[in-house]
Amino acid sequence: MIPPQIIDKIFDVAPIEEVVGEYVTLKRAGANYKGLCPFHDDKSPSMSVSPSKGIFKCFSCGEGGNIFHFIMQHEGLSYPLAIKFLAERYNIEIEEGQINVDELQEEARVKDGVFACLEFAKNHFYERLNSSQDGKIIFKPYLTERGIHQQTIDEFYIGLSGLKKDHLLHEGIKNGYSVQQLFDAGLVKKINENQGIIESNLRDTFLDRIVFPIFSISGKVLGFGGRIIKKDTKAPKYLNSPETIVYEKRKELYGLSHSKQAIRKNDTVYLVEGYMDVVSLYQSGVENVVAVSGTAFTEDQARLLKRFSQNVTLLFDGDVAGVNASLKHIQTILAADLNVQVVLFPADEDPDSFIQKRGISDFYAYVKEHSKNFVGLIQTVTLNDNPTDPIKKAEAARTIAENIAALPDPLKRAAFITETSNVLDIPERIIIEEVNKFRVSARNLKDREERRNQSNISSSSPDGPPPDFVYQPDYHSGERSKNEDAKNYQEEELLKTLILHADKEFEEGVSVAAFIFKEFEDEEIWPVSSEFSAIYREAYSHFKEYGTFGEYFNKNYETGKLAADANPDRHSLSKGWEKIYEKYVKTDNDNYKSQVIDNLNYLKLKHIDNLMRENQEKIKTAQSTEDIIILQQNHRTLQEIRKKITDQIGTVII
Numbered sequence: 001m002i003p004p005q006i007i008d009k010i011f012d013v014a015p016i017e018e019v020v021g022e023y024v025t026l027k028r029a030g031a032n033y034k035g036l037c038p039f040h041d042d043k044s045p046s047m048s049v050s051p052s053k054g055i056f057k058c059f060s061c062g063e064g065g066n067i068f069h070f071i072m073q074h075e076g077l078s079y080p081l082a083i084k085f086l087a088e089r090y091n092i093e094i095e096e097g098q099i100n101v102d103e104l105q106e107e108a109r110v111k112d113g114v115f116a117c118l119e120f121a122k123n124h125f126y127e128r129l130n131s132s133q134d135g136k137i138i139f140k141p142y143l144t145e146r147g148i149h150q151q152t153i154d155e156f157y158i159g160l161s162g163l164k165k166d167h168l169l170h171e172g173i174k175n176g177y178s179v180q181q182l183f184d185a186g187l188v189k190k191i192n193e194n195q196g197i198i199e200s201n202l203r204d205t206f207l208d209r210i211v212f213p214i215f216s217i218s219g220k221v222l223g224f225g226g227r228i229i230k231k232d233t234k235a236p237k238y239l240n241s242p243e244t245i246v247y248e249k250r251k252e253l254y255g256l257s258h259s260k261q262a263i264r265k266n267d268t269v270y271l272v273e274g275y276m277d278v279v280s281l282y283q284s285g286v287e288n289v290v291a292v293s294g295t296a297f298t299e300d301q302a303r304l305l306k307r308f309s310q311n312v313t314l315l316f317d318g319d320v321a322g323v324n325a326s327l328k329h330i331q332t333i334l335a336a337d338l339n340v341q342v343v344l345f346p347a348d349e350d351p352d353s354f355i356q357k358r359g360i361s362d363f364y365a366y367v368k369e370h371s372k373n374f375v376g377l378i379q380t381v382t383l384n385d386n387p388t389d390p391i392k393k394a395e396a397a398r399t400i401a402e403n404i405a406a407l408p409d410p411l412k413r414a415a416f417i418t419e420t421s422n423v424l425d426i427p428e429r430i431i432i433e434e435v436n437k438f439r440v441s442a443r444n445l446k447d448r449e450e451r452r453n454q455s456n457i458s459s460s461s462p463d464g465p466p467p468d469f470v471y472q473p474d475y476h477s478g479e480r481s482k483n484e485d486a487k488n489y490q491e492e493e494l495l496k497t498l499i500l501h502a503d504k505e506f507e508e509g510v511s512v513a514a515f516i517f518k519e520f521e522d523e524e525i526w527p528v529s530s531e532f533s534a535i536y537r538e539a540y541s542h543f544k545e546y547g548t549f550g551e552y553f554n555k556n557y558e559t560g561k562l563a564a565d566a567n568p569d570r571h572s573l574s575k576g577w578e579k580i581y582e583k584y585v586k587t588d589n590d591n592y593k594s595q596v597i598d599n600l601n602y603l604k605l606k607h608i609d610n611l612m613r614e615n616q617e618k619i620k621t622a623q624s625t626e627d628i629i630i631l632q633q634n635h636r637t638l639q640e641i642r643k644k645i646t647d648q649i650g651t652v653i654i
């Protein structure tokens with residue numbers, strides 16, 4: 001734990017424009033400064049530095065935060081080391097033991113060892129493919145047959161794993177790496193889980209496979225993806241490195257290290273399913289391409305892409321699996337406020353085979369002709385031969401509504417609702433209702449997850465659950481909760497509102513913060529179990545002591561990044577949306593009071609839903625008729641309160 005007075009001292013003596021100014025030339029622009037962002041290949045100054053708020057924000061790549069976040073990112077340091085770094089630069093004394101540097105250095109040392117190990121493996125695999133007999137006779141010809149050139153093999157460092165189960169293990173040891181390092185790097189795994197990390201209990205992770213190194217954005221090897229080429233084997237066709245201290249699957253995209261420049265230049269990214277698609281498209285000149293490689297597309301990956309472009313085009317197989325995969329990804333992409341188009345390839349083709357056969361100009365022509373937004377995609381796949389079938393139409397409307405509900409931007413929702421109404425010839429009002437239903441239940445995702453675990457509560461309850469709960473989208477259900485990861489939307493949205501507007505007046509003599517905290521008390525809706533609980537708690541004790549927030553949120557480590565993210569500046573809007581905004585909305589500043597009310601209402605709704613679920617549980621296990629009657633009364637009361645809240649949220653687009 002670093003003493004807060006040290007952090008305060010650093011904030012006092014290290015103005016953000018000076019800290020950033022060490023690395024970036026800043027020019028004054030009104031109350032702020034502007035400069036070229038050091039975190040992406042910036043051509044015109046996209047980074048804004050606010051001395052009054054003490055935060056920086058890049059409107060192109062999204063990087064943002066306070067002085068510590070800047071140093072962490074720029075120097076590649078952990079939070080404590082960034083504090084130490086700035087303390088030293090500004091001659092602020094840190095006493096022995098206040099920051100345990102040894103511990104931190106130990107962590108950095110372990111990571112360095114793992115990176116070195118992975119780099120060694122990359123080179124070794126690459127050599128094997130190019131120089132060993134196996135490589136030359138079997139594996140290289142396979143790649144050649146699939147149209148992969150030597151230059152591409154070199155560029156992506158494609159390699160060949162060992163054919164014996166302890167090949168890399170021995171090579172690694174021979175080259176001075178410890179078994180622990182090889183294990184930490186995910187290159188070897190235990191044979192017997194219950195035994196230790198000793199040589200006799202380890203074997204290679206990758207066996208008999210073509211391996212594709214997975215690089216970080218800055219080009220460090222994080223792990224590998226391996227593809228088997230033998231047909232007569234039970235081993236899975238694709239295999240990825242396990243999660244390690246340097247490799248978090250959900251945060252990486254295959255190919256991004258190579259494609260980031262092209263993505264920025266074209267302002268669009270093609271998202272494909274596999275390594276081969278990336279390599280093949282890249283080789284053919286379509287360089288703005290990345291792969292999700294088998295896993296569900298995550299929020300983290302969407303955020304990562306957003307740093308380079310707002311426009312994502314999915315290129316997937318046109319078979320059932322491909323359609324389902326693309327539908328699965330779309331919601332996550334929409335929820336990240338990215339624009340998404342989908343191109344489905346003919347059923348027997350994938351992007352790789354298509355471009356190999358037909359070449360780049362046919363590829364672009366095909367993409368142009370078959371590109372659809374999600375409304376068009378769902379309409380096509382649901383209504384393919386039967387455009388007037390009312391049941392199919394309802395199904396399509398519902399699926400589209402579920403996707404519209406994922407859009408964070410109310411104006412985009414409005415625009416897509418109109419489009420859907422036109423395309424399907426269904427009144428707008430009905431689509432709005434459907435979208436709202438999904439938005440209300442999405443706010444309760446975490447609850448829904450729990451409900452699924454507790455199973456059949458709803459079917460056994462006497463009164464039946466409230467209508468919003470009964471509806472479970474049968475369409476690719478189950479996938480959704482997994483990749484959305486039970487987020488606490490209510491807490492997060494309200495927190496952003498609090499960060500942005502805490503000290504503004506809500507009612508005469510009552511600040512936004514005072515109002516929110518009073519509601520927490522009165523309605524007993526303190527966030528107690530989310531990742532944001534501690535932030536609220538700390539903010540509240542600050543509020544009790546000082547009454548106002550001032551720079552509190554910008555300086556705080558957890559909220560500093562949120563503060564930069566929540567900044568209502570809309571520079572990142574694409575041209576089309578800018579016009580729509582001009583037409584419809586006032587600035588966020590005018591809307592903050594209704595934001596407060598809305599977000600509080602959603603939080604209340606979540607609490608009511610929790611109470612209702614607990615009550616349902618009790619009904620299930622109640623022993624006496626009397627108990628059941630009381631519990632049923634409770635249920636009805638809760639239902640009434642719930643209705644009042646949802647009425648207040650209204651049937652406007654929420």
Ligand SMILES: [Zn+2]
Pocket residue numbers: 037038039040042046047058059060061062063
């Ligand atoms: Zn940037």
